[in-house]
Amino acid sequence: MKSLTLNHLSKTYFDPYKGTQVTALEDISLSIAPGEFVSVVGPSGCGKTTLLNVIAGFLPETSGSIRVDGKPIFGPGPDRGVVFQSFALFPWKTVLENVGFGPKMRGVGRDDRDAIAMDYLQLAGLAHAADRYPAELSGGMQQRVGVVRALANEPDVLLMDEPFASVDAQTRLTLQEELIRIWLDRRTTVLFITHDVPEAVFLANRVVVLSKGRVMNEITVDLPHPRKWDELVENDAFKLLSAQVLHSVRAA
């Protein structure tokens, strides 16, 4: 549980087809407190996935700085766990081996990392699938594995890139509730990228609206926990906040 600080972060790249420089991120300053859950929403092309890729260290920033717990980052690293939209599970590893991958890279021995992985699988209700291969699981189950694989490495910050965008609508609601439950249990700092406004509001303490590479608006979500969809769909505060975020995104 550590802080994530972005200071005047910018990212431009050269588009060889247009022959011009394109600005993907412009002067983004954002401070996420330890244990905070921040959602980033915006229309497609607003730079939200680029933002995550730069923070994860997959793309170099053009200017500005990224700090985790006050320390600048260099490339990808285990301090920032990533959950991918494509799940990105290793097809040749069982569920248990996938979740134990981070500890294995840290040099944790077989028995210990199996125990760690099993703990996290139990947290996600997946202990029964430990010996299966990812291809044998449903999309929802695969992404549960994706989430606990990142968590089992005990990252300072969890970065999630539209993780529930490719699972069916019913499963998505369940996964959102489970994520809240896990987050309350572990209190990891989370940056959650999504284009789904209700999802952003449901999960976060704070919603950041991104437009054309800039932070356009920040909305604090002070709904009490634990949050359940069955209660929140009727909740006026939730509806009001969702409307507020939606207007902001549509104006973007």
Add this chain to the structure above:
Amino acid sequence: MAIITEEQASLWNKLQVAWVRLHQHWPNAAATLPFVPLVLAWWLTAMLEVFPRAFFPGPGEVILSLKSLIYKGILPEYLLDSITRLIVGASAGVAIAIPVGVLIGMNRHANRGLWPLLLFFQAVGDIAWLPILLVWFGFGLTTMTFVIVYTVLFPVVLNTVLGIRSINPDLLRAAHSLGASRARIIWEVVLPGALPNIMTGLRNGLGYGWRALIAAEIIVGTSGIGFLMFDARRAGSVVEIMLGMIVLGLLWYVVDAWILAPIERATGERWGMVTR
């Protein structure tokens, strides 16, 4: 609508049970079925003497020659020679090809430097090397090993590169952000990710290598199945030539069904990376 009596139904059931049992004991039984009409046609053509018997012997004569060559110990010895050469050559080829493929697939400079060379030497072809190899190394194992290594090398390198390029980039990113070093990523992600393609390369490479070996044995000619066939030509023994051809086909079938296919079933297919 056809009416099936109870007896017919029970006979059909018995046949089904027998077929399932056969399958359990010998899973590849179905693969022999297409050969039944072929052998039958061969036998008929030979028996009716459509062509002179000396030029076109029947299955019976070939089986007799098989027995005699096994009895004399010539066939087992030559077969062992050929297989040993293939295994030695193919192992060396794969041992060189996979690291080269990984280097080209992972490193842009290596790709730029090696790719044109690779395409050039691939085009030269294995058999085209034989004249110069015979001058350099003479009629021996070195020449034949060189030819097999050369033949196996290219398909495995090219497919390894292809396999690496087709790995989902998110898998590499995931491994990176889970703390894997570059060396660990090659071992844990790149090689297993490219394995289905590497297997395709190996399958092609072994197929080409096997053919190149037979050609080399015919030309270099000291022992082996290729030599057996060419030697039989000198003696005018069509029976032994046919026997050699059948052994080649059978042997490839054995390699495919007992070695390559099981590996593929246990890896890419098991992992859901290749559709069955």
